[in-house]
Amino acid sequence: MTTGKFITVEGPEGAGKTTVIKQLEKALIKRGYDVLLTREPGGIDIAEKIREIILNPEHTAMDSRTEALLYAAARRQHLVEKVLPALKQGKIVLCDRFIDSSLAYQGHARGLGIDEVWSINQFAIDDQMPDCTLYFDLDPEKGMERIMKNQGREVNRLDLEELSFHQKVYEGYQLLLERFPERIKTVDASKLIEKVSEEALGMITAVLTDE
Numbered sequence: 538m539t540t541g542k543f544i545t546v547e548g549p550e551g552a553g554k555t556t557v558i559k560q561l562e563k564a565l566i567k568r569g570y571d572v573l574l575t576r577e578p579g580g581i582d583i584a585e586k587i588r589e590i591i592l593n594p595e596h597t598a599m600d601s602r603t604e605a606l607l608y609a610a611a612r613r614q615h616l617v618e619k620v621l622p623a624l625k626q627g628k629i630v631l632c633d634r635f636i637d638s639s640l641a642y643q644g645h646a647r648g649l650g651i652d653e654v655w656s657i658n659q660f661a662i663d664d665q666m667p668d669c670t671l672y673f674d675l676d677p678e679k680g681m682e683r684i685m686k687n688q689g690r691e692v693n694r695l696d697l698e699e700l701s702f703h704q705k706v707y708e709g710y711q712l713l714l715e716r717f718p719e720r721i722k723t724v725d726a727s728k729l730i731e732k733v734s735e736e737a738l739g740m741i742t743a744v745l746t747d748e
């Protein structure tokens with residue numbers, strides 16, 4: 538039985554998820570909410586180790602199914618060790634990426650199939666879907682430009698994929714918007730950071746006050 542709220546943030550590379558989610562955390566804490574900010578893959582020791590394996594640019598031999606299974610394994614451990622306990626304590630869990638990333642990246646862009654990747658992830662998440670997902674919508678080319686300008690950011694194995702891969706990821710998210718219209722809300726991520734933050738906060742507030 539979970540009592541908190543599970544909110545995930547999704548979107549292509551460079552859409553501003555990590556920047557904005559930190560601002561959302563601050564704004565919600567200021568309003569008196571108990572918030573846990575975390576990310577996938579990672580968030581806890583075991584999952585951060587899996588992250589290093591998946592995203593290491595030298596691991597070019599990684600098979601797509603192996604990749605999908607590793608994301609699912611990291612997800613399972615993060616969920617049971619960090620997310621579920623926080624939800625039980627009534628916290629708002631803000632998670633930078635979750636199952637929709639697997640569906641868009643591995644399911645659609647890698648071509649494994651959204652239904653197939655959904656099914657391996659059911660074993661990992663056991664029906665624990667987010668209460669709400671904010672999808673940061675941005676042209677993948679613009680997202681990649683933002684990333685390239687950010688000199689301090691580590692470049693991971695997936696960043697190094699061709700633009701066509703990132704376009705497929707974008708296409709995958711559009712399919713998810715059609716599949717989960719109730720859960721996934723679109724945020725226009727092309728606006729100024731402050732505006733994106735404001736729009737996202739408004740959407741979360743609506744979820745938190747709609748009991």
Ligand SMILES: Nc1ncnc2c1ncn2[C@@H]1O[C@H](COP(=O)(O)OP(=O)(O)OP(=O)(O)O)[C@@H](O)[C@H]1O
Nearest residue numbers: 549550551552553554555556683684687728729730
């Ligand atoms: N709305 C915005 N307008 C312009 N630049 C932005 C905006 N949002 C974020 N950025 C910049 O774009 C870069 C990528 O942002 P960020 O790391 O938050 O994206 P992300 O969606 O988390 O990316 P990834 O999924 O690849 O980690 C950063 O340099 C950030 O400052």
Ligand SMILES: Cc1cn([C@H]2C[C@H](O)[C@@H](COP(=O)(O)O)O2)c(=O)[nH]c1=O
Nearest residue numbers: 577578608634635638639642643695696
């Ligand atoms: C959870 C998840 C992530 N990915 C990809 C998306 C990004 O390329 C990286 C994570 O890096 P970020 O800087 O933390 O966004 O992993 C994926 O392909 N599948 C997933 O399930």
